[in-house]
Amino acid sequence: xxxxxxxAVSKKFGPNTVVDKVDLAIEAxxxxxxxxxSGCGKSTLLRMIAGLEATSDGEIQIGDVVxxxxxxxxxxxxxxxxxxxxxxxxxxxxxxxxxxxVAGLPKADRIARIQSVAQMLGLGEFLDRKPMQLSGGQRxxxxxxxxxxxxxxxxxxxxxxxxLDARLRVAMRAEIRRLHQRLGTTSLFVTHDQVEAMTLADRxxxxxQGRIEQIGTPDEIYRRPASAYVASFIGSxxxxxxxxxxxxxxxxxxxxxxxxxxYDRKIWKNLQDGxxxxxxxxxxxxxxxxxxxxxxxxxxxxxLGSSRLIYGAVADEEAVLMIDHDEKFSADETAALSIPxxxxxxxxxxTGRRIS
Amino acid sequence: MIxxxxxxxxxxxxxxxxxxxxxxxxxxxxxxxxxxxVREINIPELHLIPGNHLFENLSAAWERGHLxxxxxxxxxxxxxxxxxxxxxxxxxxxxxxxxxxxGRMLIFWLIFIxxxxxxxxxxxPTYAVAANALWPFQSILDATGISGIIASLTGIQLALEWxxxxxxxxxxxxxxxxxxxxxxxxxxxxxxxDELLEAARMDGAGPFRxxxxxxxxxxxxxxxxxxxxxxxxxxxxxLWPLLATPDRAGFGTTAVVELKMLAPNVSTxxxxxxxxxxxxxxxxxxxxxxxxxxxFMQRYFVRGLIATEK
Numbered sequence: 001x002x003x004x005x006x007x008a009v010s011k012k013f014g015p016n017t018v019v020d021k022v023d024l025a026i027e028a029x030x031x032x033x034x035x036x037x038s039g040c041g042k043s044t045l046l047r048m049i050a051g052l053e054a055t056s057d058g059e060i061q062i063g064d065v066v067x068x069x070x071x072x073x074x075x076x077x078x079x080x081x082x083x084x085x086x087x088x089x090x091x092x093x094x095x096x097x098x099x100x101x102v103a104g105l106p107k108a109d110r111i112a113r114i115q116s117v118a119q120m121l122g123l124g125e126f127l128d129r130k131p132m133q134l135s136g137g138q139r140x141x142x143x144x145x146x147x148x149x150x151x152x153x154x155x156x157x158x159x160x161x162x163x164l165d166a167r168l169r170v171a172m173r174a175e176i177r178r179l180h181q182r183l184g185t186t187s188l189f190v191t192h193d194q195v196e197a198m199t200l201a202d203r204x205x206x207x208x209q210g211r212i213e214q215i216g217t218p219d220e221i222y223r224r225p226a227s228a229y230v231a232s233f234i235g236s237x238x239x240x241x242x243x244x245x246x247x248x249x250x251x252x253x254x255x256x257x258x259x260x261x262x263y264d265r266k267i268w269k270n271l272q273d274g275x276x277x278x279x280x281x282x283x284x285x286x287x288x289x290x291x292x293x294x295x296x297x298x299x300x301x302x303x304l305g306s307s308r309l310i311y312g313a314v315a316d317e318e319a320v321l322m323i324d325h326d327e328k329f330s331a332d333e334t335a336a337l338s339i340p341x342x343x344x345x346x347x348x349x350x351t352g353r354r355i356s
Numbered sequence: 357m358i359x360x361x362x363x364x365x366x367x368x369x370x371x372x373x374x375x376x377x378x379x380x381x382x383x384x385x386x387x388x389x390x391x392x393x394v395r396e397i398n399i400p401e402l403h404l405i406p407g408n409h410l411f412e413n414l415s416a417a418w419e420r421g422h423l424x425x426x427x428x429x430x431x432x433x434x435x436x437x438x439x440x441x442x443x444x445x446x447x448x449x450x451x452x453x454x455x456x457x458x459g460r461m462l463i464f465w466l467i468f469i470x471x472x473x474x475x476x477x478x479x480x481p482t483y484a485v486a487a488n489a490l491w492p493f494q495s496i497l498d499a500t501g502i503s504g505i506i507a508s509l510t511g512i513q514l515a516l517e518w519x520x521x522x523x524x525x526x527x528x529x530x531x532x533x534x535x536x537x538x539x540x541x542x543x544x545x546x547x548x549x550d551e552l553l554e555a556a557r558m559d560g561a562g563p564f565r566x567x568x569x570x571x572x573x574x575x576x577x578x579x580x581x582x583x584x585x586x587x588x589x590x591x592x593x594x595l596w597p598l599l600a601t602p603d604r605a606g607f608g609t610t611a612v613v614e615l616k617m618l619a620p621n622v623s624t625x626x627x628x629x630x631x632x633x634x635x636x637x638x639x640x641x642x643x644x645x646x647x648x649x650x651x652f653m654q655r656y657f658v659r660g661l662i663a664t665e666k
């Protein structure tokens with residue numbers, strides 16, 4: 001277990017800056033998820049920590065040691081890869097125990113540790129099989145075992161669940177969480193799946209275009225996204241974002257089609273006249289029974305079982321609403337939305353940063 | 357595109373059978389020839405039924421051609437070429453694929469060019485080098501005047517000489533120095549996923565371990581195929597062993613070159629009846645080792661081709 005800290009870490013490939021001056025401090029024992037769309041530099045960041053990629057600039061520290069110039073093996077990290085990267089010509093036992101073999105551990109010790117790791121992951125009966133003879137979930141477990149057996153200071157996960165089917169993914173997610181609770185090893189987990197991030201993380205790091213957009217607990221990130229980008233990325237569906245104009249004198253915002261919506265000037269003191277991005281969560285707006293409120297025109301719906309998502313347009317911009325299952329709606333109908341002040345969020349139209 | 361219609365099946369079989377016959381008939385004629393007597397083989401009539409003098413002819417060929425020694429020579433040379441080739445190809449390709457160093461592409465292309473220079477094209481310079489492997493160095497020293505300086509300073513006339521003719525080294529080395537296997541290995545290494553290398557690095561494996569514990573075990577099928585091909589290539593060499601082994605009485609030569617000596621000509625028959633039956637028997641013997649090797653090795657590379665990793 002060790003803390004990891006990055007200061008002004010950058011990575012350039014030729015003229016492209018993939019990771020741009022990232023500062024990040026991870027406490028010992030913490031489970032941090034790096035979340036972002038593909039190409040945002042999250043995997044590169046992880047690989048720099050692992051030592052598979054050189055840093056162009058900045059400093060990486062694991063524990064008290066600056067590891068920039070250390071070989072991967074000397075950094076004390078273990079990594080779980082997206083495609084598992086199991087050694088196809090070795091049995092499960094050899095796969096799991098390979099790091100120990102390289103380290104020159106006596107065979108008896110190796111076998112004992114392989115056995116205990118295999119026990120923990122429920123791989124006991126597969127030790128003599130080759131990776132090819134295993135299912136996706138089992139391969140995933142072998143990859144985890146290979147990382148665990150070294151008792152590393154830091155676990156690095158590079159989108160390890162993205163090759164699994166949906167059910168297995170949920171199961172493995174729970175298992176990773178359980179393992180972390182048991183071992184308490186500092187973990188970094190890279191994913192593009194915000195559900196994975198929300199469920200696994202102590203803290204989430206949201207990345208976009210090589211920069212960190214926000215660092216916070218899942219709750220903070222969900223409730224108070226620091227930017228319009230984070231807001232749209234987190235939650236399913238993401239935050240509804242609409243372009244509006246603020247009039248502080250009248251205490252209302254004006255939508256593209258001229259509709260007005262009043263807001264509480266006491267709460268939103270920092271709003272200024274002019275264009276802003278207005279946001280609200282699909283699950284926090286209600287259909288107004290009295291017909292007074294923001295008018296939305298519905299187009300189609302998605303069934304979720306316990307609830308239902310309806311897609312529609314407010315002032316020609318797309319908006320989504322989550323309604324209870326027994327509430328009625330029909331396509332091409334216009335309805336009124338009531339959005340309480342507590343559900344409103346505002347972001348700067350230029351910078352996208354949150355206005356509080 | 358896989359189509360299965362009765363007409364197509366029949367046509368396929370017919371074409372395959374014709375092909376098989378074209379390959380098989382000459383071999384059958386060799387076999388039949390090896391079972392006949394001198395008289396039988398020399399009457400102008402094509403024999404298709406084997407006679408019963410096979411073993412006499414085999415032992416005549418064995419003795420007259422010194423096939424015991426010749427086959428040993430061939431075996432050592434072919435094993436040497438095949439092993440050397442596999443080892444050299446694997447290491448060169450490893451260097452080219454997994455290491456970044458200045459001039460990597462230049463070296464790659466230099467190796468590539470040797471593909472266009474088969475042994476037959478470079479046979480004269482190769483012979484000159486084999487006759488004295490240090491001759492290139494000597495000529496460099498002479499041309500730069502260094503040997504002249506040494507001679508005037510010490511009075512020693514520099515004459516570097518290392519004759520490779522009539523030696524296994526001389527037979528083997530020139531055949532190893534080509535690029536074919538390097539390319540096979542390079543292509544294979546390029547298909548090995550990067551994540552495998554990265555996982556191995558995370559587990560603490562250095563380059564040497566990665567080569568010996570990952571790439572070599574993973575490339576077993578390639579290795580079996582390359583080994584077999586190179587063994588056959590070396591075994592069937594004619595021109596180079598012919599030139600590289602002038603000392604027939606001492607070092608001898610390879611089995612394939614010896615076959616030429618077994619073929620009847622005026623000097624061996626002394627104007628008598630040409631004994632093609634013995635030559636055919638010699639052919640049979642010389643054909644046998646490669647045949648055995650292919651039969652033995654094929655299951656390795658066929659299995660390798662079927663059991664490809666995902």
